[in-house]
Amino acid sequence: MDALIPRPRAEVAPGAVHVPDWLDFDEQRRLVEACRGWRGYRQTRLPNGGVMSVRTVCLGWHWYPYRYSKVTDDGSPVLPFPGWLGDLGRRAVGSPSYEPDIALVNFYDSATKMGMHQDKDEASLEPVVSLSLGDACVFRFGNTSDRGRPYTDVDLRSGDLFVFGGESRLAFHGVPRVFPGTADPGLGLVGRLNITLRVSGLS
Numbered sequence: 001m002d003a004l005i006p007r008p009r010a011e012v013a014p015g016a017v018h019v020p021d022w023l024d025f026d027e028q029r030r031l032v033e034a035c036r037g038w039r040g041y042r043q044t045r046l047p048n049g050g051v052m053s054v055r056t057v058c059l060g061w062h063w064y065p066y067r068y069s070k071v072t073d074d075g076s077p078v079l080p081f082p083g084w085l086g087d088l089g090r091r092a093v094g095s096p097s098y099e100p101d102i103a104l105v106n107f108y109d110s111a112t113k114m115g116m117h118q119d120k121d122e123a124s125l126e127p128v129v130s131l132s133l134g135d136a137c138v139f140r141f142g143n144t145s146d147r148g149r150p151y152t153d154v155d156l157r158s159g160d161l162f163v164f165g166g167e168s169r170l171a172f173h174g175v176p177r178v179f180p181g182t183a184d185p186g187l188g189l190v191g192r193l194n195i196t197l198r199v200s201g202l203s
Contacts, residue, residue: 011201015127015166022092022161025186034124035105038079040072053112059085059103061200067199068102073171073180078099079147089197092129092161100129100197108137108192110180116140116147116172120138124201127165130197132156134189158183163164 006022023031025100041055046065060081061068070078075169081101102122106114119128139162151172156162166173178192 003056006044007155010034011092012154013164013168013171016141016171017162018154018156018188019161020157021129021135021159023159025159025184028159028187029040031075031131031195032187032193033194035083035107038105040079041105042073042108052114054114055107057105059105060101061202063102063104063121067178068121068202077111085195085197088131089129092197093165094125094162097125098199099198102198102200104196104198106196108135108175108178108195110135110178110191110192112178112192114175116142117173118144118170118172119196119198120170122198122200122202124199125164125165125169126199126201127169130162130164130194131164132160132185133158133193133195134187134194136179136190137175138177139183140174140176141168142174144168144170144172147172150188158187 010018012018038057040138041057043055044052059079062078063078072078083104086100086125090096090098107117123130136155136157139156140151
């Protein structure tokens with residue numbers, strides 16, 4: 001029944017917009033294939049010694065807590081940021097002047113979570129574009145002050161777009177739960193992929 005009920009576009013907070021079913025199924029499949037081709041997914045070690053459960057590969061700039069570099073953990077050059085991803089970002093934001101040069105591609109299995117955090121390591125405060133593929137999840141979108149309430153839990157499904165900028169650019173956000181087995185089998189993906197596009201502001 002859920003598939004028969006339209007999910008409307010929603011402004012979750014000022015500058016934060018959820019657009020359900022933004023990617024059609026063919027676009028989703030092409031993105032999944034692209035994600036498979038990008039090598040080097042790894043679990044990031046945090047300064048306190050903890051290891052993130054999500055597996056990440058970076059394009060354009062390599063993210064370390066809490067900075068960016070042009071080289072990866074093993075000293076090899078970061079994978080290039082493809083121009084077609086920039087085109088997708090401009091389409092998402094609706095602005096020809098939007099020039100993302102970072103993509104963080106995160107893979108979530110059934111047990112993966114992402115704690116509440118801010119995307120604040122960029123030198124630019126241009127919007128963040130988030131694309132969801134595969135299993136559905138709870139995306140918790142909070143305030144700009146701390147990790148606690150108020151926050152809004154958003155149901156993100158495969159093909160959904162979430163953009164946050166302006167007043168909400170530095171809002172805390174996270175993924176407390178993934179729903180395994182909810183992806184369309186035709187997608188050929190077990191788990192969840194999330195692609196976030198950002199403007200580094202770095203030279």
